[in-house]
Amino acid sequence: MKLRVLILINASAVAITLSCVNYYFQHNLYDLSITFGVSFVTSFVVFYYLIEKYVYSKIKLIYKLIHNLKLGRDLREALGENMSADPINDVEIEVKEWAREKKTEIDVLRNQEKFRREFLSNISHEFKTPLFAIQGYIDAITDDDFDDTDMARQFLRKASRNVERLTYLIKDLDEISKLESGEMPINYxxxxxxxxxxxxxxxxxxxxxxxxxxxxxxxxxxxxxxxxxxxxxxxxxxxxxxxxxxxxxxxxxxxxxxxxxxxxxxxxxxxxxxxxxxxxxxxxxxxxxxxxxxxxxxxxxxxxxxxxxxxxxxxxxxxxxxxxxxxxxxxxxxxxxxxxxxxxxxxxxxxxxx
Known part of the structure; x- marks a missing residue:
């Protein structure tokens, strides 16, 4: 409907322009009316053909492609579907909806990226703390050359506790990974x-x-x-x-x-x-x-x-x-x-x- 109104306006503008030019040179009302009628019909037909061929059909195809992509269907199906009478309005609605969905996806991706950074920071800290502690205890024992056996035993016990902490951490990470991937089945x-x-x-x-x-x-x-x-x-x-x-x-x-x-x-x-x-x-x-x-x-x-x-x-x-x-x-x-x-x-x- 909007497209036909636009064609009528353009055809009328062309017809009026040509009629005014003809009247300026001929000063004949009969010629003016003939010129207006012929130019209006001709302009309407030309505009309708050009817009239908180069604009309207392209918009219909774009709408079909967007519609089929959203439904996850084969794009080849787009060419054989019956669309509504006003694809321009449909394209506007579809594009707005597509933009909202993409904004939501971007927000989700940003949250996931933030979570990934926090997770990497946390896991590096969780591993770094016991590893540095173990390294410190072993270095202290090595530097002392086992002269103080009581201190060596105490440091070895502390290093052992940190090794246990690392073991629990790796075990729990492995378990979460298997639960998320479905590798760990639920035995009902x-x-x-x-x-x-x-x-x-x-x-x-x-x-x-x-x-x-x-x-x-x-x-x-x-x-x-x-x-x-x-x-x-x-x-x-x-x-x-x-x-x-x-x-x-x-x-x-x-x-x-x-x-x-x-x-x-x-x-x-x-x-x-x-x-x-x-x-x-x-x-x-x-x-x-x-x-x-x-x-x-x-x-x-x-x-x-x-x-x-x-x-x-x-x-x-x-x-x-x-x-x-x-x-x-x-x-x-x-x-x-x-x-x-x-x-x-x-x-x-x-x-x-x-």
């Missing part, structure tokens, strides 16, 4: 989540005593809840979350585990009564090497990848994990697991006893 089995939590309590009991932490798993959760998940990996999730609660909880604090029935899922929550986490840090808490308190985190130890591994394991199960925290009160980490669907027996069906 059916098990009682209650029993697993009690087993993990026994496993981490010495760590809890070391940090003077009390663990609580209430008796009301004794009724068995069957879930479908990778038992070993969920064990790792629980150990990591409990270990974090001991490390960052308060002295003589309490860590409790709770279960909530969510129809076809079960929500597992690990709660401590520590110092809590500032709200601004919560969105980044599951990032690799992210630390809210760098000095205390490095003093406590660990690879800084525990929560990142936890998140990857839960997401690999196609479940969710979240955290809520209040400064001075404590933190709660919760994740969901798929419950085993209970089969409803038909009337008269015999019940199997275990």
């Amino acid at each position: 089995t059916k098990f009682k989540i209650n029993d697993l939590i009690k087993e993990i309590f026994e496993t981490v009991e010495l760590k809890a005593q070391k940090h003077n932490s009390k663990m609580v798993f209430k008796q009301k959760y004794d009724e068995p809840i069957m879930v479908t998940a990778d038992r070993d990996k969920i064990s790792q999730v629980l150990v990591n979350l409990l270990d974090n609660s001991f490390k960052y909880g308060r002295e003589n604090g309490t860590t409790s585990v709770s279960l909530f029935d969510l129809h076809d899922q079960v929500l597992v929550e690990v709660t401590d009564d520590g110092n809590g986490i500032e709200e601004k840090y919560l969105p980044r808490l599951f990032e690799r090497f992210f630390r809210t308190d760098s000095s205390r985190s490095r003093e406590i130890g660990g690879s800084g990848l525990g929560l990142a591994i936890v998140k990857h394991i839960i997401e690999a199960h196609e479940q969710t994990i979240n955290v809520r925290s209040t400064e001075g009160i404590g933190s709660t980490f919760g994740f969901t697991l798929q419950k085993v669907k209970q089969q409803i027996p038909f009337p008269g069906m015999p019940t199997l006893k275990s």
